[in-house]
Amino acid sequence: MSNIFLLIKNYYKMFLYKLFKIKNKSFAFLIIIIFSISFIFLFTSLSYNTIVTAKSLGIVELALSSFSITILMFMFMLVISESSPIRKSNDEEFLLSLPFKKSHIVAAKVLYYLTFDLVIVLFLILPSYILYYVLVENVSWLLIARALYVIICATLFSTGISGIISSFLVKISKKFRYSDIINSLFSTILVISFVAVYFAFVFVGQDVSKASALYELYPVRLFTNAIGGGDLASLVVITIIAMCLFIISILVRSNLLGKSASTYHTKNFTLTYKEQKVQKSLYKRELYKYFSIPIYVTNTIFGPLFMIVIALIITIIGKEYFINLIEMVISTGYEEGIVPENIITMINQYFSVGLIFILSAILAISPTTASAISLEGNELWILKAHPIDYKDVFMAKILVNITINGFPLLLAVILLASRIPLVYSLFCFLISFLVIILSSISGLYINLSYPKLLWQSEQEVVKQGIAVVITMGVNFILVVLPMMSYFFLPFGEVLKLLVVVLVYIILIGISCLLLFKKGKALYERL
Amino acid sequence: MLKIVNYSKAYHTGQYAVKNLNLEIKPGDLFAFIGHNGAGKSTTIKSIVGILPFSEGEIYIDGLSIKEYPVECKKKIAYIPDNPNLYESLTGIQYLNFIGDVFKVAKEDRKRIIEKYATEFEIYNDLNNLISAYSHGMKQKLAIISAFLHNPKLLILDEPFVGLDPKAAFIVKKAMTEFCENGGAIFFSTHVLEIAEKLCNKIAIIKKGQLIVTGLMDEVTKNATLEEVFMEQTTSE
Numbered sequence: 178m179s180n181i182f183l184l185i186k187n188y189y190k191m192f193l194y195k196l197f198k199i200k201n202k203s204f205a206f207l208i209i210i211i212f213s214i215s216f217i218f219l220f221t222s223l224s225y226n227t228i229v230t231a232k233s234l235g236i237v238e239l240a241l242s243s244f245s246i247t248i249l250m251f252m253f254m255l256v257i258s259e260s261s262p263i264r265k266s267n268d269e270e271f272l273l274s275l276p277f278k279k280s281h282i283v284a285a286k287v288l289y290y291l292t293f294d295l296v297i298v299l300f301l302i303l304p305s306y307i308l309y310y311v312l313v314e315n316v317s318w319l320l321i322a323r324a325l326y327v328i329i330c331a332t333l334f335s336t337g338i339s340g341i342i343s344s345f346l347v348k349i350s351k352k353f354r355y356s357d358i359i360n361s362l363f364s365t366i367l368v369i370s371f372v373a374v375y376f377a378f379v380f381v382g383q384d385v386s387k388a389s390a391l392y393e394l395y396p397v398r399l400f401t402n403a404i405g406g407g408d409l410a411s412l413v414v415i416t417i418i419a420m421c422l423f424i425i426s427i428l429v430r431s432n433l434l435g436k437s438a439s440t441y442h443t444k445n446f447t448l449t450y451k452e453q454k455v456q457k458s459l460y461k462r463e464l465y466k467y468f469s470i471p472i473y474v475t476n477t478i479f480g481p482l483f484m485i486v487i488a489l490i491i492t493i494i495g496k497e498y499f500i501n502l503i504e505m506v507i508s509t510g511y512e513e514g515i516v517p518e519n520i521i522t523m524i525n526q527y528f529s530v531g532l533i534f535i536l537s538a539i540l541a542i543s544p545t546t547a548s549a550i551s552l553e554g555n556e557l558w559i560l561k562a563h564p565i566d567y568k569d570v571f572m573a574k575i576l577v578n579i580t581i582n583g584f585p586l587l588l589a590v591i592l593l594a595s596r597i598p599l600v601y602s603l604f605c606f607l608i609s610f611l612v613i614i615l616s617s618i619s620g621l622y623i624n625l626s627y628p629k630l631l632w633q634s635e636q637e638v639v640k641q642g643i644a645v646v647i648t649m650g651v652n653f654i655l656v657v658l659p660m661m662s663y664f665f666l667p668f669g670e671v672l673k674l675l676v677v678v679l680v681y682i683i684l685i686g687i688s689c690l691l692l693f694k695k696g697k698a699l700y701e702r703l
Numbered sequence: 704m705l706k707i708v709n710y711s712k713a714y715h716t717g718q719y720a721v722k723n724l725n726l727e728i729k730p731g732d733l734f735a736f737i738g739h740n741g742a743g744k745s746t747t748i749k750s751i752v753g754i755l756p757f758s759e760g761e762i763y764i765d766g767l768s769i770k771e772y773p774v775e776c777k778k779k780i781a782y783i784p785d786n787p788n789l790y791e792s793l794t795g796i797q798y799l800n801f802i803g804d805v806f807k808v809a810k811e812d813r814k815r816i817i818e819k820y821a822t823e824f825e826i827y828n829d830l831n832n833l834i835s836a837y838s839h840g841m842k843q844k845l846a847i848i849s850a851f852l853h854n855p856k857l858l859i860l861d862e863p864f865v866g867l868d869p870k871a872a873f874i875v876k877k878a879m880t881e882f883c884e885n886g887g888a889i890f891f892s893t894h895v896l897e898i899a900e901k902l903c904n905k906i907a908i909i910k911k912g913q914l915i916v917t918g919l920m921d922e923v924t925k926n927a928t929l930e931e932v933f934m935e936q937t938t939s940e
Contacts, residue, residue, distance in 0.1 A: 448796045453800075562777065
């Protein structure tokens with residue numbers, strides 16, 4: 178056990194050392210703090226309205242059931258994002274050479290990464306229970322303690338399940354040549370399943386009779402009984418399930434530790450010699466790299482997949498249904514869950530424009546470029562020591578993000594064309610496409626400013642990379658501000674959208690200048 | 704071919720990793736660069752190949768400044784690092800094709816060179832496998848093939864013999880000699896003094912970032928061995 182703590186302590190030391198070595202720390206920390214506070218505020222205010230609504234209905238416990246569903250959704254999201262098989266860590270062989278048990282090495286690493294997820298989940302969910310304790314009479318402070326305990330167990334459960342899934346994926350894919358790409362495909366399927374489940378929950382939630390059935394789901398009841406009622410049996414069940422799955426996953430992962438992730442050896446000895454332009458070669462290499470890092474795929478493909486599902490819902494079920502979904506989401510922001518009539522009118526009136534902005538925002542949040550430089554890691558010397566123009570390197574990285582997001586956008590717009598006026602479909606493609614370009618450039622520039630080239634596994638870059646968090650915040654502002662201008666312009670509909678397009682083009686021009694001037698210097702300094 | 708003039712590289716703390724280094728390597732030279740761990744060998748090499756920027760001094764490759772014309776300079780050189788971290792998500796042949804594309808090597812030429820060296824290094828049948836499945840030595844061999852792929856004028860090698868089996872080391876030594884006989888120049892760092900002594904016509908010894916000995920191998924060693932010279936020069940204060 179002491180070995181586990183020793184290793185975890187060491188990981189934290191390295192993490193803190195790297196954290197305090199970051200240049201322009203204050204700006205990075207400021208963005209992270211603003212971003213975190215915004216999210217905490219959003220979640221807490223939603224919880225506040227849920228409690229008020231539940232109180233007005235005279236069934237205040239309904240709020241606890243609603244929070245249980247939130248925990249469940251977070252658990253599911255953690256399972257999806259953690260299930261991507263992690264490629265061999267750089268320190269794996271070193272650790273195996275030390276007198277540690279394999280299970281201790283795995284447990285230390287898993288627990289270290291788990292704390293990051295736990296902190297995020299705690300910051301987002303625990304305030305809801307604190308609020309419940311403050312707003313509802315005759316509630317013991319033990320409710321907060323129980324919520325804390327259940328959230329810890331839920332995180333252990335998710336880590337356990339994802340560990341088992343990822344080990345299973347490694348086992349079945351290792352016989353194939355492109356095992357990493359197969360793992361990425363599996364991970365993408367998992368992301369699709371998450372998006373489907375998310376919309377299924379929202380779909381069920383629309384119908385009052387079915388919504389109450391959600392609260393009767395076993396895991397929801399289990400969490401609600403354990404946290405709200407303090408039911409000992411429920412707490413024991415949660416503990417046993419979480420601990421067992423966590424331990425099993427550690428054992429399964431330990432079994433794979435040190436073994437090669439790929440056992441494939443080709444029998445095809447015919448070599449293909451193909452001449453290509455260096456730009457094309459760089460682009461293809463970047464695309465291979467993207468699809469061979471499953472965790473990179475799962476953390477960046479959410480947006481495009483989410484967009485396609487939205488387009489499918491609107492196309493197949495109808496835009497009225499999607500408007501209802503939006504109203505339902507907005508209703509959680511109002512006390513007693515009633516959306517004012519003028520807001521409903523506004524949603525209907527601005528549906529097509531709103532849709533353009535929603536899709537753009539979804540595509541801007543997590544560009545692949547935000548971690549593309551960091552992921553070069555110790556392979557960066559290849560780009561730097563060879564006669565490769567920095568512009569070609571930047572372009573290859575930007576083009577990969579455009580490919581990953583652009584094709585799903587095209588598909589979504591084709592689907593939407595049957596449901597929204599043609600002019601809006603065209604603007605939808607144009608504006609979203611410009612947003613993809615803008616977010617690619619800003620993501621790359623931020624990663625150049627905050628590179629993390631020394632890492633043990635890709636998870637550190639993709640999930641904990643400071644550049645990724647800053648990109649989320651900056652891109653959100655970059656995308657939202659031009660959209661706001663639409664609502665203040667005194668022109669006709671088409672002209673207003675043309676102005677938004679123009680603003681994005683100007684922003685792209687400015688960010689290009691910044692990337693190819695200052696970005697060049699940052700790249701040379703890497 | 705390579706001219707280093709008053710080159711210095713300082714850390715952000717102000718401390719110098721390398722100070723006031725001057726060297727010249729002419730076509731046909733096989734130049735060994737030796738020194739203790741941390742003496743500044745890799746720092747110098749990384750600056751020569753354009754990985755590490757520097758503010759003091761100049762480095763010229765075939766008459767061009769690496770600072771002002773990085774891409775043109777890199778077209779004339781090939782570099783092999785001490786620990787070749789290659790693109791793990793590519794196969795060996797994909798990596799070699801990538802390097803071939805970077806240097807615009809014609810299909811026939813890359814086929815000839817790859818077949819020659821891959822067969823000699825006995826990794827031909829592994830070239831369709833992913834690099835992630837390669838051993839350290841196989842990666843080193845792949846990096847060496849990629850270095851010879853575009854027929855460079857100058858080879859910069861950082862510890863090229865680490866991880867190579869005896870046969871591969873023999874082939875590399877032979878290839879290095881042939882390369883220099885055909886007018887190329889090689890600048891390489893090594894800790895294996897016997898190889899340096901046997902292979903090279905010129906040598907430089909660096910200690911704590913400063914050049915302490917440089918010249919023709921015969922003149923530097925005279926009647927002693929390179930090991931004796933190195934020990935004498937580096938242990939005295």
